[in-house]
Amino acid sequence: MPADLVDLNAFVAVARARGFRDAARITGASASTLSEAVRRLETQLGLRLLHRTTRSVTPTEAGALLLERVQPALGEVEAALDMVNGLRDRPTGTLRLNVPVSAARLVLPAILPGFLEAYPEIKVEIEAEDSFVDVLASGSDAGIRYDERLEQDMIAVPIGPRVQRFATAAAPAYLDRHGRPTHPRDLIGHACILGRFASGALTSPWQFEQAGEIVRVEPSSRLIVRVGGATDLAVDSAVAGSGIIHLFEDWLRPHLDSGALEAVLEGWWQPFSGPFLYYSGRRLLPPPLRAFVDYVRTARHPSAT
The missing domain is CATH 1.10.10.10 (Winged helix-like DNA-binding domain superfamily/Winged helix DNA-binding domain)
Incomplete structure (x- = not known):
């Protein structure tokens, strides 16, 4: 028995x-x-x-x-x-998500307010970091990552914009002083602003694509910031004229639209696939996560197009 x-x-x-x-x-x-x-x-x-x-x-x-x-x-x-x-009953409990800082800034703002309104009895906790942690070991229910970072035995659900681009930009005053690159190789010799991951790796080389041609550039830099926590400092420095920045287009878009930053090599900006919500396929989903997965799959969000 x-x-x-x-x-x-x-x-x-x-x-x-x-x-x-x-x-x-x-x-x-x-x-x-x-x-x-x-x-x-x-x-x-x-x-x-x-x-x-x-x-x-x-x-x-x-x-x-x-x-x-x-x-x-x-x-x-x-x-x-x-x-x-x-x-x-209506789902209750806590949903814990581990996400990169870029997703916390560019993806979740278009999703979370509607989800919280639809499920008022669910509490959401967000851990935003750019180190490659094991989501389950960190105590989170799910994470947001890009496809090349998905772990085995995980279920991936598209979330947010399905196509994104890295944009390259600089303050007009900087470009007036140092010239406007017409080819990615022209970036050599320019002051570029780089990021460094928690692992120590730099956000280089920068990769560009046009008409099937892919060009990778190892830019020199006088300013390196920690990816995630200090990315806004990098953007502010670019706006102030300290150099050329290479970052998510959506992150730079307000400054491009205002004229504080000027697009550089826009015809070479390389698209890449958008992020995924991922979680273990080996366990039953707790109600808050199930509700969030269903919401992401069925609701229409401005960033999902």
């Missing part, structure tokens, strides 16, 4: 807390109730699962093996029950 889920949950709680009293405080059950549940489970299995002393409670070899295998399974059961309950 399969072990009772109540007894399994009691065993997991005691094993994790390393004691019946601490487990009782965490679960709200009495220590005697937990002890009886563990004894039932041990009797049913014919194996001792916990070493009990007056000072501590530790798993036996069999208990450690059971704990390792049963914890994820019980988590799936809990997630399944939460999902079913979410069908009965």
Whole structure:
């Protein structure tokens, strides 16, 4: 006969807390109730699962093996029950997303307000960073990445604009002083503004494309900023005339439209595919994430065209 889920949950709680009293405080059950549940489970299995002393409670070899295998399974059961309950009532809970700073600035503003209005009982937490972290290990439910950064065994859902470009631009005053490049190779010798990822890698070479010709340029730089946190500083420096910047077109568009920045080599700006919302395909989706995935898939957003 399969072990009772109540007894399994009691065993997991005691094993994790390393004691019946601490487990009782965490679960709200009495220590005697937990002890009886563990004894039932041990009797049913014919194996001792916990070493009990007056000072501590530790798993036996069999208990450690059971704990390792049963914890994820019980988590799936809990997630399944939460999902079913979410069908009965409006989804509730917290949605945690790990996204690059560019997505927090250029993608989510067109999506989150409508989602929050549609699901007022869901709270959203956004972690914006540009280091390549494991989304699940970081405690997030899902992440936003570009296709070349997607991890294996993950499900990817298009989110935001499907085509983007990197734009190259500089202040008109800078170009008046130093000349206007007509070919990507003309960037050599110009003062260019670069970014550096947390890994230490620079945002170079810059890549351009026109009529099937691809040109990569390794620009020199007197100003290097941390990608994400200091990107606005790079933009402000370009506006102030410190050099040529190469960044998401949407990030630079307000300054291009106002005339604070002038497009450089616009015919060479290379398009690339837009970002994806991605999450593990090996687990049941908690209701807040399911609601967000459905919203992204079905709602029309200004940035999705």
